[in-house]
Amino acid sequence: IAPEDYQENSPRAIDEIINVDGLDVIDLGAGTGRLTLLLAPRVKSIHAFDMSAEMLRVCRERLLASGLSNWQVDVADHRRLPIPNHGADLVVSGWSVAYLSVWYPETYREELATWLHEVKRVLKPGGHIILFESLTTGSETPIPLEHLKDYYPWLDEAGFQNKWIRTDFKFASVDEAAKSLAFFFGEEMSKQIRDKGSTIVPECTGVWWLKV
Numbered sequence: 344i345a346p347e348d349y350q351e352n353s354p355r356a357i358d359e360i361i362n363v364d365g366l367d368v369i370d371l372g373a374g375t376g377r378l379t380l381l382l383a384p385r386v387k388s389i390h391a392f393d394m395s396a397e398m399l400r401v402c403r404e405r406l407l408a409s410g411l412s413n414w415q416v417d418v419a420d421h422r423r424l425p426i427p428n429h430g431a432d433l434v435v436s437g438w439s440v441a442y443l444s445v446w447y448p449e450t451y452r453e454e455l456a457t458w459l460h461e462v463k464r465v466l467k468p469g470g471h472i473i474l475f476e477s478l479t480t481g482s483e484t485p486i487p488l489e490h491l492k493d494y495y496p497w498l499d500e501a502g503f504q505n506k507w508i509r510t511d512f513k514f515a516s517v518d519e520a521a522k523s524l525a526f527f528f529g530e531e532m533s534k535q536i537r538d539k540g541s542t543i544v545p546e547c548t549g550v551w552w553l554k555v
Contacts, residue, residue: 344377346523347546349513353475354381356508356550357435361471366432369465371421372439376402378475382435383411390426392419393439422457426465434462437475444494455497463555471554474498478507478547480524481532485547495549503551512544520544 357363365387370379373391375398383389383406391406393399396418403416419425421440443458444451462472476494478485485507487495498505514520517540524544525533536544 344375346512346514348510350509350511352508352510357473360473360552361433363433367430368433368435369426369431371434371436373402374398376405378435378437380405380409383409383414386413388413390415392417392424394418394420422461424461424465428464429467431465431470432467433471433473434466435473438477440474441476441491441494445490451493452497459501466555469554471552474551476549476551478549480528480546481535481544482547483545485549498551503553505549505551507547507549510546510548512546514542517542
């Protein structure tokens with residue numbers, strides 16, 4: 344994750360949607376804190392949630408090292424948040440909400456509807472939701488992923504606007520790039536990287552947002 348989005352297009356994409364300065368923010372599926380650490384220096388408060396306590400352990404350590412004190416980290420499901428009504432200005436989630444459509448292929452509509460209802464509950468009137476989701480790695484132009492084929496149109500139906508950005512990886516060496524991405528994307532990706540011989544691996548990411 345660390346070499347991803349070396350051009351810092353993700354924060355620019357957020358700034359084009361909303362000015363985060365001074366906001367109360369919730370990060371869903373925060374993991375090790377990719378978006379949390381990005382936003383924390385600018386926001387009034389940020390509350391990071393994930394279902395993995397181990398991921399959040401890393402996130403907490405990184406936040407402690409930052410010297411900031413405007414954060415909180417807790418284990419929770421996206422669909423059941425220990426947050427009072429209308430307590431946040433912005434909910435962000437990176438590469439996480441989509442799993443509701445992957446894990447529950449038969450009932451994904453109900454699961455996503457429950458998630459959206461819960462997010463609207465914790466947002467203040469006029470608050471925003473911003474989602475980052477994959478649109479392929481290794482291509483310079485977006486390619487919708489087959490396992491998210493139901494998720495993308497659901498977002499459209501729910502009223503989300505969207506755009507796509509490049510979140511390219513930049514590694515120290517071709518070998519590091521090949522080994523790192525092979526772990527996530529398989530040996531075919533590793534072979535493509537070695538054949539190309541570049542330390543930069545293109546990636547396309549979709550950004551979806553909704554004002555409630």
